[in-house]
Amino acid sequence: MAVARRPIALLASALLALSVLACAPAGTRDAIHVAEVEGVVGSVLDRYVDRVIDHAEDTEARLVVLIVDTPGGEIGAMKRIVGRIERARVPVITWVGPPGAQAVSAGTFIVMAGHVAAMAPGTSIGAASPVLVTGQDLPDTLGRKVEEDTVAFARGVAQLHDRNPDWAEAAVRDAAAASPQQALELGVVDLVAPTLESLLAAAEGRPVTLLGGVDRTISVAGAPFVENRITGFERFLRVVSDPVVVSLLILIGLVGVAIEFFSPGLLLPGTVGVFALIVGFLGAGTLLPAEAALVLLVLAVVLLVAEFFVPGGILGVVGSMALLMALGIWAGQVATAVTGLQAFLLVFATLIVVVAGAAFALRHYVAGTSETGTRLT
Known part of the structure; x- marks a missing residue:
């Protein structure tokens, strides 16, 4: 059951990412x-x-x-x-x-x-x-x-x-x-x-x-009136740019990477540590939002691919979070129209939907036709 749930989680994450990109309103002119x-x-x-x-x-x-x-x-x-x-x-x-x-x-x-x-x-x-x-x-x-x-x-x-x-x-x-x-x-x-x-x-x-x-x-x-509200990403950035939050994220990141370095194979501390460092550097301004989104996207791809080879589900969960955050950052940079970069992300999220759905179907098929270990003589 744990194996079958991973593609479902990936599918849900990609669908949510698609909805984020699809909700950009068209601009009203002369307003x-x-x-x-x-x-x-x-x-x-x-x-x-x-x-x-x-x-x-x-x-x-x-x-x-x-x-x-x-x-x-x-x-x-x-x-x-x-x-x-x-x-x-x-x-x-x-x-x-x-x-x-x-x-x-x-x-x-x-x-x-x-x-x-x-x-x-x-x-x-x-x-x-x-x-x-x-x-x-x-x-x-x-x-x-x-x-x-x-x-x-x-x-x-x-x-x-x-x-x-x-x-x-x-x-x-x-x-x-x-x-x-x-x-x-x-x-x-x-x-x-x-x-x-x-x-x-x-x-x-x-x-x-x-x-x-x-x-x-x-x-x-x-x-006509157009209300330009602060986006969810900007609210998130306001929180993570607080000096106390930045210090805490970087500390968590360094501790997680250190634990993974001295105890290799645990996966969770290192994965969470890298994720915290990226968000911390984003809040500190060391990484620009577009740069942070690119790093998160690469991290998401690595983790989601690794999830199919390493059991446990941790990599898939963190990878899905990284993917959604990357998509949210990029979508939050644009006020109205979908840009070429967002179109690329849209295609990328669609591919994840297809791959996750195919993986789910394949695993379900294999699980439904596997041998039980008992033979008739």
């Missing part, structure tokens, strides 16, 4: 794309914003609305997000909302980078002084260097969009913060709007200038 920029600013949020704007550009969207609610985060990720907004070929509206939201620290400059910047009542912006990840102040020399660099960046963002550079500098040097009305009077934002609908109504007809001097007029009348 308003809405995305929620919430949580800590980091590499995952950076990737998410980049994907949203890419999707909007590819589908010739009218504009992108980024709903911001963040306590701040990494300076490097913030700069990449700001740069992506400024390079956008479609207008980007940044809105601190709904009421009760905040755009402090790194979130301040994400909001100020929008072609139209707005806030909802009961929100806040500012307090952008650089600190360590622990919340402590930076050491003297390093602190001055980071502060001066951040001030220069903040002033540049404000000046590019005709906003108040002096307040942007004060937000960095003195942790200055502002309420919506104060921000509007100081020239930090352009609008105060309580809801997304009122925001779009107020933005209707506003002229904006994209990078390169391209003039556009915001038009929202009759445009």
Whole structure:
């Protein structure tokens, strides 16, 4: 029975992978794309914003609305997000909302980078002084260097969009913060709007200038909405990129590989160890998602092939997990259409279905016609 169940497990894994690839929605053209920029600013949020704007550009969207609610985060990720907004070929509206939201620290400059910047009542912006990840102040020399660099960046963002550079500098040097009305009077934002609908109504007809001097007029009348939600892969990446999780995964990986090295033949510790190391390096950023997916795909092929020669089922289970994770990573990289790489994965998953089904049928046939060991004389 254990032998017969392995192909069934492989078949189920491949079918699930096929469903993941088949569920990519088609892009809606000439739409308003809405995305929620919430949580800590980091590499995952950076990737998410980049994907949203890419999707909007590819589908010739009218504009992108980024709903911001963040306590701040990494300076490097913030700069990449700001740069992506400024390079956008479609207008980007940044809105601190709904009421009760905040755009402090790194979130301040994400909001100020929008072609139209707005806030909802009961929100806040500012307090952008650089600190360590622990919340402590930076050491003297390093602190001055980071502060001066951040001030220069903040002033540049404000000046590019005709906003108040002096307040942007004060937000960095003195942790200055502002309420919506104060921000509007100081020239930090352009609008105060309580809801997304009122925001779009107020933005209707506003002229904006994209990078390169391209003039556009915001038009929202009759445009459909496209919600760009964070994907399951991005949620997974947010978890595994946590420093504590990364350290734990790498420790588990090293211990598993060490156990397999000193006690060869156990299979489980080494297999789990390699799997944990790949995911740990993905979370640490040592492996890019596409690279991690390729490594996981190779690992899955090796383990699934080995499962037919080594009894036990462990290799098949871990191999199926590696395959699904590889497919999930690749599918998570694309917002809309199926690319050539996804088409390859689709074919690959189909082959697994065929092979697993054939193996199941063959084993079932052999098991049903095998000799019992008793002969009539």
